[in-house]
Amino acid sequence: MNSVRFISNTLAKKHSNGRFHPESPQRIEMIENWVSSQLGDDISFEISDKLASKDDILSVHTEDHHDLIEKTKNYDGHFYFDGDTAANSYSYEAAMQAVQIGIQAVFESTRNSSIFCLVRPPGHHATQHTPQGFCIFNNIAVGSQIALNKKKYQRIAILDFDHHFGNGTAYINESNPNILYISTHADPRISYPGCGFSDEIGFGEGRGFNIPIPLGYRASEADLEISFDSIINPIIYQFKPDFLAISAGFDAYERDPIGVLGVTVDGFRHIGKMIKKITDNLNIPYAHFLEGGYNINLLPELVSAYIDPFIGKEDFKEKINPSLQIKEETKTTIQNSKRVLKDYWSL
Ligand SMILES: [Zn+2]
Numbered sequence: 001m002n003s004v005r006f007i008s009n010t011l012a013k014k015h016s017n018g019r020f021h022p023e024s025p026q027r028i029e030m031i032e033n034w035v036s037s038q039l040g041d042d043i044s045f046e047i048s049d050k051l052a053s054k055d056d057i058l059s060v061h062t063e064d065h066h067d068l069i070e071k072t073k074n075y076d077g078h079f080y081f082d083g084d085t086a087a088n089s090y091s092y093e094a095a096m097q098a099v100q101i102g103i104q105a106v107f108e109s110t111r112n113s114s115i116f117c118l119v120r121p122p123g124h125h126a127t128q129h130t131p132q133g134f135c136i137f138n139n140i141a142v143g144s145q146i147a148l149n150k151k152k153y154q155r156i157a158i159l160d161f162d163h164h165f166g167n168g169t170a171y172i173n174e175s176n177p178n179i180l181y182i183s184t185h186a187d188p189r190i191s192y193p194g195c196g197f198s199d200e201i202g203f204g205e206g207r208g209f210n211i212p213i214p215l216g217y218r219a220s221e222a223d224l225e226i227s228f229d230s231i232i233n234p235i236i237y238q239f240k241p242d243f244l245a246i247s248a249g250f251d252a253y254e255r256d257p258i259g260v261l262g263v264t265v266d267g268f269r270h271i272g273k274m275i276k277k278i279t280d281n282l283n284i285p286y287a288h289f290l291e292g293g294y295n296i297n298l299l300p301e302l303v304s305a306y307i308d309p310f311i312g313k314e315d316f317k318e319k320i321n322p323s324l325q326i327k328e329e330t331k332t333t334i335q336n337s338k339r340v341l342k343d344y345w346s347l
Pocket residue numbers: 162163164249251291292293
C-alpha cells in the first residue's frame with residue numbers, strides 16, 4: 001500500500017502577500033479541506049509548527065537574505081520585496097516552518113510513503129540572496145542541500161512541473177553536479193521569470209545538470225509526455241538519483257488565472273503517473289513540494305488527480321487524450337536540448 005502524508009504549517013494561512021493576491025491563504029484552505037475529506041490508510045494530514053534554524057537557511061541562502069526576512073516580523077502591514085512578493089508579520093515564521101517541513105519531507109519520505117509539503121510560502125523562485133516570485137526561502141533547495149550535507153543522500157534529482165521556471169532552484173544549484181534540476185515551464189519569452197531557455201544548463205562542475213525545458217503557449221500533457229520520453233527519463237536514469245524531490249505546481253492547468261499553458265485535469269494524473277514510474281523503476285523515495293497553482297476552486301481536483309498514481313489509484317496503461325497535439329515549439333525545444341546536452345548525456 002502506497003500512501004501520501006500531507007503536512008501543512010500552522011502559519012500557512014497567516015502569511016500574506018497583500019489583498020487580492022493570487023498566492024492566497026485560500027489555496028491551502030481549499031486543499032486542506034479536500035485532504036480532510038479523504039483521510040484513510042492512503043492519505044493522512046498533519047500540521048506542524050516546527051521552525052527551521054537559521055543555520056538551515058544558510059545552507060543555501062545568504063545571511064543578508066535571512067536577516068531581511070527576519071526583520072519583517074516587526075513590520076506593520078505588508079513589506080514588499082518587489083512588485084509581487086511581500087511579507088507580513090507572520091511571514092518569517094511561516095517561511096521557517098515551510099522550510100522545516102521541506103527538510104522533514106526529504107528525511108522522512110520513503111519509497112511507499114511520500115510527504116506532500118502543503119505549505120505557504122512556496123519556494124522555487126527564491127534565489128540565494130533574494131525573495132521573489134511569491135517565494136521567500138527555497139524550501140526544496142534547502143531540504144535537498146541539507147540531505148546532501150548530512151550524507152542522507154548522495155545525488156538528488158529535483159523535478160519541477162510548475163508553470164514557471166524555478167530560477168531560484170536553478171541558480172542555487174547551477175554549479176552543483178550532485179543536484180540535477182529539471183524543469184518544464186512556459187517559454188520565458190511569454191512568462192515570468194524571463195529565464196529558463198534550453199541553453200541555461202549550468203556552470204563549471206554543474207554544467208549539464210540544469211535542464212530547462214521551455215514549452216510554448218497552451219502546451220499540454222502531450223508536450224510533457226514527449227519531454228519525459230525524450231529528455232527527462234533518459235537523463236534521470238543516467239543520473240541515478242537516490243532521492244527525487246518534486247516541485248509540484250498546478251498553474252500549468254489550462255484554466256489557471258495567471259498561466260498560459262494547457263494541461264488538463266487528467267494531465268496532472270498523467271504527470272503523476274510518469275513521475276511515479278520513474279521512482280518505481282529507480283526504487284527510490286520521493287517527496288512533493290507545493291509551488292504554484294492559482295485556480296482556487298479547481299486546485300483540490302488538480303492535486304487529487306496528481307496524487308492518484310502515488311496511492312495506487314491508476315494503472316500506467318491509460319493514454320492521454322488523442323486530440324491533444326504536440327506543439328511545434330516543443331519539438332524545437334527537444335532538438336535544442338539534445339544539441340546543448342549531447343556532451344553530458346546520451347539522448
Ligand atoms: Zn508557478
